Amino acid sequence: MEYLILGIALFVVLAVGGMVALLRSRSGTGTLEAPPETPTITRPAPPAEEEAVVAPPAERPPLAEPSVAPEIELPPPSAGRLQRLRARLARSQSTLGQGLLNLLSRDSLTDEDWDEIEDLLISADVGVAPSRMIVDELRTKVKVTGQLSPDQVRTLLREQLVAQIGPDLQRALHVDPHGGHPAVVMVVGVNGTGKTTTTGKLSRVLVGDGKQVLLGAADTFRAAAAEQLTTWGERVGARVVRGPEGSDPASVAFEAVKQGIQDGVDTVIIDTAGRLHTKTGLMDELGKVKRVIEKQATVDEVLLVLDATTGQNGLTQARVFAEVVNITGIALTKLDGTAKGGIVISVQRELGVPVKLVGLGEGPDDLAPFDAEAFVDAILG
Incomplete structure (x- = not known):
């Protein structure tokens, strides 16, 4: 019986030893392997020198185009x-x-x-x-x-x-420099007659005739006036002298003429603020602008801008302006918008000065020197 128990014990020992030997042969070590982990896919880091590489220009977002000065236009000459x-x-x-x-x-x-x-x-x-x-x-x-x-x-x-x-009236604009100074043209009129627009169109007429022009934005009470005049000037390459909004119009006019003398331009055109002919203070200020300009140069032309559609009311305006400044000519605007072309005759008789310019549309080159015979021929067809 004892021999039987010893045999069983020996068999168990041998069986356990065989299993241990078998496990050692599989692992090659005396320790068990942990189960393999799922591999993590990683991308190789770029070389150090590649980290500093900047994207090529073609891959950069497009830059905003730099502002470009407006192309200077060459207006047609005044003749014809x-x-x-x-x-x-x-x-x-x-x-x-x-x-x-x-x-x-x-x-x-x-x-x-x-x-x-x-x-x-x-x-x-x-x-x-x-x-x-x-x-x-x-x-x-x-x-x-x-x-x-x-x-x-x-x-x-x-x-x-x-x-x-009046075919014999002197309608030529005095816009040629003299005595080493540019010719000076003042443009005056009431609000709404197209005064600033006429100033800009006149600059185109003169540039088309080959003259160098400088514009003075002396209408400092209307915020858009200086901007509007600057736009007109940029289109033909004419410099614009302007001051802060609400500044003294006479000082702006003075500086414009001074700059015109320094630059050696042919003509300085001063756009003045629109005045109500019933306001004495504003009309007196217009006289001041003219006096200040004349401290350094002669005012060769004072053009009164009249709206042809206002008819006989324009004559009342004309009379008051003539009392304050020496009107030398009339610029009659919006003549294409009325059948009352006879205003040319009546305003000349009232003031004793000629119509020198007529506005016949809203285009930039629709301002023309007035010609009596061409005007009558157009009326009669």
């Missing part, structure tokens, strides 16, 4: 501008011209017909006195000549209108 705009003027004045031609072409003219002709002239803002003068002259010539053909009627009417407008 009114002829080019003649069709536009003819469309607006067709009521006046065709009405007169139709009346005068009747087989016989009664007193009522002549009254109708006079009324048509007055309604076109020719004025009462000039209208009566034109009718009297026409009536006398028709009576002497007798029955007239349509061509004769047109010729006769043309002669009378040209004579009333």
Whole structure:
């Protein structure tokens, strides 16, 4: 029995020893391996020299384009501008011209017909006195000549209108430098007549004629005036002198003329603030601007800008301005927007100064030197 127990014990010992030997042969060590972990995929770090590499220019976000100065334009010369705009003027004045031609072409003219002709002239803002003068002259010539053909009627009417407008008036702008100083042009007028726009368009007329121009933004009360004038100047390469909003207009005008002398330009154009002709203080200030300019240069032109659509009310404005500054010429704007072209005759008779410029549209080059014969031809078609 004892031998049986010893045999069993020996068998167990041998079995356990065999299992241990078997495990050692598999691991090659005396310790068990931990179960393998799931591998983590990693990307190799870039070499040290590559970390400092900057992305190529093509991969960078595009930079904003630098601001570019506006391209300088070369406006057309003043010669022939009114002829080019003649069709536009003819469309607006067709009521006046065709009405007169139709009346005068009747087989016989009664007193009522002549009254109708006079009324048509007055309604076109020719004025009462000039209208009566034109009718009297026409009536006398028709009576002497007798029955007239349509061509004769047109010729006769043309002669009378040209004579009333004044073909011999001096309409040339004084814009040439003299005595080592530039010519100085002041532009004046009430609010809303297109004064600043006329100043900018005039700069284009002069640049188109080959002159060097400097602009003075002396309208310091209207915030947009200086910006507007600067835009006009940039388009033709004209320098603009301006001051802070609300600054003294006379000082801005003085500095503009001073700068014009230093730069040796041909013409300095001063845009003044729009004034109500009923405000005495504002009108006195306009006289001050002119006096301050004249401390260093002569004011060669004072152009009064009138809106043709205001009709006879424009004559009241003109009279007051003429009392404060010596008006040398009229710039008649918006003439394409009214059939009352007779304002040219009445304003000249009222002031004794010629219409020198006419505005015939909103385009930048729609300001033209006035020509009496071209104007009448446009009216008559």
